[in-house]
Amino acid sequence: MPPNKQAAPGGLIGRGAELGRLVRVLDAAAGGLAGVALVGGDAGIGKTRLIRELIELARRRDFVVLVGQCAELGDALPYLPLTDALRGAAAEPGGPVVAGLAARPVLRRLLPDSDAGPSDAMTGALAQQRLFGSTLSLLSEVADQRPVLFVLEDLHWADRSTRDLVVFLTRMLQRERVCLVGTYRTDDLHRRHPLRPVLAELQRLPLVTGVEVPPLADAAMAEHLAELGDRDGDRGGDRGSDAIDGVVRRAGGNPFFAEELFAACAESDRLPGTLSDVLMARVEGLSDTAQQVLRVAAVAGRRVDHELLRAAAGLADEPLEEALREIVSRGLLSAGQRIGYEFRHALLQEAVYDDLLPGECTRLHLAFAGLLTERGGAAAELAHHYAAAHELRGAVAASVAAGRRAIELGAPAEAHQHFDRALADWAHVEDAEALTGTTRVRLTLDSAAAAADSGDYHRAISQLKRLRQLVDTPELVAETNERLAYYQADMDETAGMLEAAHTAVAALDGEGESPLLARALATRARVLWDHAHPQEAYATATRALEVARRTGAADAETTALISLALFEEATGTPERAEELLTHAAAQNSRNLSINLRARFNRARVQYESGNLEAAAKNAEEGVRLARETGLTWSMFGTDLRFLQYLVHYVDGDWTTAEALANGFGVRVGTIAEAVLSSFALFVEVGQGRPAADERLRWLEPFWPQDDFVIYMARGLAAEQALWRGDPGTAWTHVEAVLATLKPFEAGSIRMAATGLWALAELAKDHRLTAGQTQALREQADDVLSRARYAATHGLSGERAQLGPEGRAWVARAEAEWHRVYGTATPEVWQTATEAFSFGFCYEDARSRWRLAEAFLEVGDRAKARAEWLTAVEIADRLRAAPLGHALAELGRRARFSAAHDGPHDGGPGEAREEQGTVLASLTGREREVLALVTAGNSNREIGERLFISQKTASVHVSNILAKLGAATRGQAAAIAHQEGLAPPPG
Structure with missing residues (x-):
């Protein structure tokens, strides 16, 4: 076939380039690099034909193929294309998807006539996180057996939950053998179309390949129509070529329009003018x-x-x-x-x-609504038909039912839309309460909850603030205000939050104890804690716990236990905090999010107390629970994962930490993903891996959005800059981080230590003027004061006690401050080293590096070498290349040899003195200095080589001259040569 015909593999005409791009994504997925392709083009341009060719090719290559299609149903059924794809897979017994569905009831529940059993208490955002996690794990599990092609067609009609799922999968798929393909109409994407921002976000990701399907070239279109004519039989002999030419001119490169025109050409001498006319002409035939x-x-x-x-x-x-x-x-x-x-x-x-005529359209929609009602059709579809038929009574009932179903499925955005639509028509339906089994107030509360679960806290808070003006019973006043305060706390909206929390509790005074009172008290305790009223928060949480236990409010009981534990931890009794959190973790609340929160805090308290073994065990237990319940990507599922990673980073099991970090996406798109990703920098920076640069590039856009991402990412970017010899950049990062931290936050201590490291490196510049040196020292004083304040002050005033890691970072900050002033002694660095010996392997090694330097400065080579050897062993085991390079440089300059087993290492430049020589009176450090004097080094150069100050080098030279009886440095060098003391190499 000549090249100008542009035939693609399999006979697809004119789409070779587009199919080729899709095949490359498919090939990459087969090779273990997940890929996403977004295929856009005008309606009728040939997207479906292109995807069909890709599907056939994938099947020939033994891919598991899942195909789902969105539909234009107003508020479409949540996850309709996922449901469609799973239903198709479930129709093939024995397939890998069927086996995966058997273990995932949250996905089976999407299918009609599902045997997944009754839904559990998990709803809203938590259910959505579980569904997302289950979908990802299903694809990963199937891809372990065979590569997967997952096609989602017509994303321009996708519901929000489906769009969110596509975004989630696009970011999370990394090394799975999965190719995800989505199609959409470009001519449907008006300026405010909800798919537009999603496409803009996804198309920035390197994982994503955009494929724009252009109009078909005239030659290819003519060939396509000729082939179509051959397949369908002769369309008029010589008249066929003229017809093809006319159709090609009229079709504008749109294959569907061309095919319809070509079909109409065989039926009539007169061709309609527009595509709609063409289509209706065929219908009218x-x-x-x-x-x-x-x-x-x-x-x-x-x-x-x-x-x-x-x-x-x-x-x-x-x-x-x-x-x-x-x-x-x-x-x-x-x-x-x-x-x-x-x-x-x-x-x-x-x-x-x-x-359709208006009356005809209304009648048919009403007919479908009635039939679907009789047959138990999907509530969302019923709501669509009743609304189109303008039958408000049925629309309200179906919308409420659709919202409830959406909540069960984990589609809170769609639930909120359905509830809001019902509320809009509520006043026009006289028996709305009897019809729906709920009240307008209760439906508003449900709508606000769905809005909050979908992330729209502003909408939820706005609804509840309006509802406060309408409720009058104590229970509804309490519930409305409790939810308002809770959502405000979630989004850090402090205005009116404390007043709402107080109102919720006050409304139930005199009403007796109840689960609602327990919940209101628990929320009030949380708000009081956030407003720095710790004593009142403690008293309120204590009362919440008592009421919860007496009324059987398990969720409120767990929440109260966590609040009390946080208080105990902050006031210096971590053992009591751990005990309370152990009770909280054992409650098995129906709310899995609260269960995970309790487990996370228990493992965190153990970690911060230095009990790394227990922290690792309980973090792993929490991660397992999150995985088993599909909540790996929920807030506390994520928290548990990075805590598990952090524990292994600290205890020196970097192999396990690195394996865990494989699930921390680099190409992040949300704050939660950015937080998790930033933790991977610990090992990547510690090992000097280039991957850290790419991760930091992806994290940088989130710096203005989240203080914790700034703390993690910029803090580790500072360490990376220091390892690369750029203390100025490091200091810039540290300043930015400290500006986001409150003075009492413990994170300030680590940042201060890093900042003082940077200032110490800047202070080594011999070109600094006295004024510049003084300015650096004043900055160091300020930073150290910041660390000391954070070490002794907490949210409520005086800090009771720091954990072992916190105390270690304080010691590190003190030692680095001495480096700025040039007054660091072995005792200072010994304190820091001992502080990190609780199990923080990497920081132990870094402290020993500096301790070895300090011992060298005072001439104690034996102790210096011992610390150096220990640090080298740890750095080698961790593959901590930057630290390893620094230790190698120290060893080279100090002439240490790791292979020498004796207690004293003279190195190649140190002669072995015999008893009675003139050099016998010199100390080991003085012999090192004399060797450098012999080589012609100045005092400044001697100080740099031996890690001592220029002044100290001058003192050593003076002592040497006195002991040798030499008047000048030249005479001392001559004596050294006579005694066989050779200058050092290099």
Whole structure:
């Protein structure tokens, strides 16, 4: 076939380049690098044909293929394309997806006639996190057996939860053998279309390949139509080529338009003007009965079940089948065993639907609503049909039911929309309460909860503030204000938060104890703690615990126990805090988020107390619970994962830490993902890996958005800069981090220590003027004061006690401050080393590095070498390359040899003196100095080589001259040569 025909593999004409790009993503997935392709183009341009070719190719390569399609149903069924894909996979018994679904009831529940059993208490955001995690783990599990192609068609119609799922999978898929493909119409994406920002976000990711399907070239279009004519039979002999030329000119490169024009050309000498005219001309060529059936099918949507179509059309079997045979033979509908009938193209369904008369449209929607009601159809679909039929009573009932179903499925955004739609029509339905089994106030509370669960706290808070003006019973006043304070605390909106929390509790005074009172008290305790009222918070949490236990409010009991534990930890009794958190973790609250929070805090307290073994065990237990319940990516599931990583980073098991970090995405797109990703920098920076640079590039856009990301990412960027010999950049990072931290925050101590390291390196510059040196020392004084303040002050005033790591960082900061002033002694660095000996391997080695330097400065080579050897062993084991390089440089300059086993290492430049020589009176350090004098080094150069100050070097030289009886440095060098003391190498 000549090149100008641009045939793609498999006979697809004119789309070789586009299919080639998709095949490259498919190949990468087969090789273990997950990929995402977003295929865009105008309606009818050939996206579906292109994807069909890709699917056939994937099947030939033994891929597991999942295909799901979105539908235009107003507020579409949540996760409709995922449901569609899973339903198709479930129809193939024995396949890998079926086995995976068996272990994931949250996904089985999406399927019609599911046997997943009753839903648990998990709803809203937590259920969504579980569904997302389960989808990711299912794809990963299947991909372990065979590579996966997952296609989501027509994303321009996707519900928000589906869009969020696509974003989640795009960011999380890394090394899985998964190729994710989404298609969308570019001509449907108006300026405010919700898919626009999603595409803009995803197309920045290197994992994503954008494929824009352009109009088909004229030559390719002509070849395509000629092939179509050959397949369908002669269309008029010589007249066929003229018809093709005319169609090509008219079609504008749109294959679907061209095919419809070509079909119309065979039926009429006069071609319609627009695509809609073409489509309707073909429809009007049908019999009256067939046109009626097609109009009914168009109201159902892109697909329709045979029995539902039969009932809605009101036809007997024989005329219905004749009509359907006519429609299918004309290529307007296609038949499928699983779906009944499907329009050949969405544009055809839209054209037929748009041609309906208003009354006809209303009547048919109402008919479908009635039929779906009888058959137990999906509530979201019912709500769509009732709303289109302007039947408010049915629309309100169906919208409430659809919202409840969306909550169960983990689609809070759709639930909020359904609830809001019901609230908008509520006043027009007299028996709305009896019809829905709820009240307007309760529905507003549910709507606010769904908004908060979907991340729209502003909307939730706005709804609750308006609702406060309407509620009058103590219970509703309490619940409304408690939820308001809770959501405000979640988003750090302090205005009115304390007042709302107080109102919630006050409303129940005199009403007796209840689970609602326990919850209100627990929320009030949390708010009081956030407002720095620790004593009142403690008293309130104590009362919340008592009420919760007496009323059986398990969630409030767990929350109160956590609040009390945080108080005990802050006031210096971590043992009591751990005991309370152990009780909290054992409660097994119905709210899994609270369970995970209790487990996270227990492991965190153990970690901060220096009990690394217990922390590792309990963090692993919490991660396992999160994984088993599909909550790996929930807030506390994420917290537990980075705590597990942190424990192994500290205890020196960097192999395990690195394996855990494989799940920390580099190409992050949310704050939660950025926080998790930033933890991987600990090992990456410690090992000097280039991956740290890419991770920092992805994290940088989040610096203005989240203080913790700044603390983690910029703090470790500072360490990276220091290892690379750029203390100025390091200091810039430290200043930025300290500016975001409150003076009492313990994180200030570590940042201060890093900042003082940078200032100490800057102070070594011999070009500094006296004024510049003084300015650096004043900065060091300020930074050390900041560390000391954070070490002794907490949120509520005086800090009771720091954990072992906190105390170690204080010691490190003190030692680095001495380096700025040039007054660091072995005693100072010994204190820091001992402080990190609780189990923090890497920092232990870094402290020993400086301790070895300090011992060298006072001439104690034996102790210096011992500390150096220990640090080298740890750095080698951790593969901590930057520290290893620093230790190697120290060893070279000190002439240490790791292979020498004796207690004293003279090195190649140190002669072995015999008893009675003139050099016998010199100390080991003085012999080192004399060797450098012999080599012609100045005092400044001697100080740099031996890690001592210039002044100290001068004192050593003076002592040497006195002991040798030499008047000048030259005479001392001559004596050294006579005695066999050779200058050092290099």
